[in-house]
Amino acid sequence: MPDYLKGNYKSPKITSKEEARKDETPEFEKKALERLGGSIAFVMKSKTFLWTPDADKKADKPESPKA
Amino acid sequence: MKELSQQELDALAAATYRKTADIGFAHAEKNLPFIMKTVADVPVDDGFPAAIVVSGGPTIHLRDPIGKLKKHGFNGAIVSCDGALGNCLRNDIIPNYVVCVDPHPHRIVRWFGDTKIDQRPPDDYYKNQDLDETVARDNRRANTELIKLVNRHGKKIKAILATSVSPDITERCLEAGMEIYWWNPIYDDYHDPKSLTSRLYDMNKAPCLVTGGNVGASSFSFAYAVLRKKVIGLLGMDFSYAPGTPLIRTQYYDVISEMKELYPNPEDAYIKIYNPHLDETWFTDPAYYWYRTCFLKLIDAIDDDTAVHNCSEGGILFGEKVHFTPFEQFLKKFSAAPRSSRARAPKTAARK
Numbered sequence: 001m002p003d004y005l006k007g008n009y010k011s012p013k014i015t016s017k018e019e020a021r022k023d024e025t026p027e028f029e030k031k032a033l034e035r036l037g038g039s040i041a042f043v044m045k046s047k048t049f050l051w052t053p054d055a056d057k058k059a060d061k062p063e064s065p066k067a
Numbered sequence: 068m069k070e071l072s073q074q075e076l077d078a079l080a081a082a083t084y085r086k087t088a089d090i091g092f093a094h095a096e097k098n099l100p101f102i103m104k105t106v107a108d109v110p111v112d113d114g115f116p117a118a119i120v121v122s123g124g125p126t127i128h129l130r131d132p133i134g135k136l137k138k139h140g141f142n143g144a145i146v147s148c149d150g151a152l153g154n155c156l157r158n159d160i161i162p163n164y165v166v167c168v169d170p171h172p173h174r175i176v177r178w179f180g181d182t183k184i185d186q187r188p189p190d191d192y193y194k195n196q197d198l199d200e201t202v203a204r205d206n207r208r209a210n211t212e213l214i215k216l217v218n219r220h221g222k223k224i225k226a227i228l229a230t231s232v233s234p235d236i237t238e239r240c241l242e243a244g245m246e247i248y249w250w251n252p253i254y255d256d257y258h259d260p261k262s263l264t265s266r267l268y269d270m271n272k273a274p275c276l277v278t279g280g281n282v283g284a285s286s287f288s289f290a291y292a293v294l295r296k297k298v299i300g301l302l303g304m305d306f307s308y309a310p311g312t313p314l315i316r317t318q319y320y321d322v323i324s325e326m327k328e329l330y331p332n333p334e335d336a337y338i339k340i341y342n343p344h345l346d347e348t349w350f351t352d353p354a355y356y357w358y359r360t361c362f363l364k365l366i367d368a369i370d371d372d373t374a375v376h377n378c379s380e381g382g383i384l385f386g387e388k389v390h391f392t393p394f395e396q397f398l399k400k401f402s403a404a405p406r407s408s409r410a411r412a413p414k415t416a417a418r419k
Contacts, residue, residue: 032329033082035322036354039169040091040231041084041254042280042361047368049292050106051257051275052268 070338071356079357083280088254088263091170091231095251095267098230101237105273106227106250106293117143117298117401118290119378121162122283123150124305125312126381132302132394133158139398146227146290148282149178151303153209156216161223165245166286167236168229168252168278175232179239180214221245227289230273251275252285280361287362291369298374300397305382306359307340307351319352340383344391349383359383 048055071079119141127133136145137158147155147162149169155162169175173187181187184207221243228236229252240247253275257264264275276292278285283304290296308317314333323336330336338356341348351359366375366388377384378394385391 030082030085032326033078034086036319036326036352037079037083037086038280038354038357038361039083039171039282040087040229040252040278040280040285042080042278042284043253043255044277044364044368045253045256045258049277049288049365049368051253051264052107056258 070340071353071360075353076357076360079353080280083357084254087170087231087252090172091229091252091254092263092267094170094233095230095271097234098228098232098237098249099271101241101247102230102249102271102273104246104248106248106276106289107274109225109227109248109293111294115143116296117141117300118294118296119143119145119300119302120283120286120290120304121145121147121151121155122286122301122303122305122379123148123154124283124303124307124379124382125309126305126379127151127154127303129309130380130394132378132380133160135394135398136160136302139395139402141398141402143401144290144294144296146286146294148286149175150282152178152217153213156213156220161220164225164227164286164289166227166282166289167232168282168285170229170231170233172233173235176235176239177210178213179236179243180212180217181210181235182214182239182242183235184210217243227286227293229276229278229285230267230271249273250289252278277365279358279365281358284358284362284365287365287375291365291373297372298376298401300376300378300392300394300401301384302378302394304362304377304379304384305349306355306362307349307381307383309349309381310347312350317352319354323352342381342383342385344385345381347381349381351383363389 133154137160144164145160145162146164146166149165149167152165167175174190174192224245226240226245226247228240228247228249230249231252237247251264251267251273254263256262257275259265268275276285277288279288287299290299314320320333323330324333337350337352339348339350362384363386366386374390375388376390376392376397378392378397380393
């Protein structure tokens, strides 16, 4: 094939209707899950129930050796 | 429907963060002028090791634990979730604490008796769910009665409010004479200085408490980490619906029935769970299933010297570290111990 017939540009990605629907699904699910979601966010780090920066400092401080 | 995968649970957790983070922070800014005391200032009663956490699940009606509590009495602390406050007060049980965390702008204040009910948008939330049947039966009348009850007993109840709650709740608690003790919900990684939790702490200096995703679990966290109770009894902590409950009477039915692309048949959203302690199969929805998973994570993280007794006599909260104990048995075992003192523990004594 002669070189000049080769595409010298990138064709836009053809997106089928089904693919387009797939792309929308996560967003739809996100919105749906927000309606279904819980009362408040939940994360837990290393079994810590109550956190303040002071609590961190105390946890970092090595225990003084017992006499 | 089968039990949720880890990926689905993570998606629910992420969705809950998106739903609650911005509004929670906005409410925290509005609540800032009212932050006089935090949970670090809660007087800790070391004289009695047990506490009861009262949630609003269907077993509150089905098993009548409030009636049993009234009959036998209990010397320890009673921690009520916001949704269970009305049930307690109508039965002459005055909880020591009421916990509130959900940042919804107008729904939650109803649990305290909403003095602005006429200004609220129409909302079927109370009608279609199982948390408080008195409210579900006759909304307006129940609200008026609850306003009176909360006003009568408010001074005896400490409000343990997350900074995320609507300022209407702050106003209502103050109006009823409650002392407010504040805490920040742990939304994300507090060690990241840009995290929401870290920014909240910098703003108001209130300790940050792990939530477990809902008010029942937050109440448990409070009893464990702030009150430092060694024995915690749970009531109405069901995270599910009793066998035979019509789907339309479940909390998320309206939402689920609108989600036709995810759940072409609403019943596909519900999950059946066999409870071996009861020999019964209860059913739950994705949100409540997530709550159950979060709660079991909390229980996994508690110290070995703490015992958790689920005294709900129903539901799906069971596991290796959960004693499934009939409530009257719990009361007989843990109610008789004398209250030797009401010493105040130092502020730094709270559990990490």
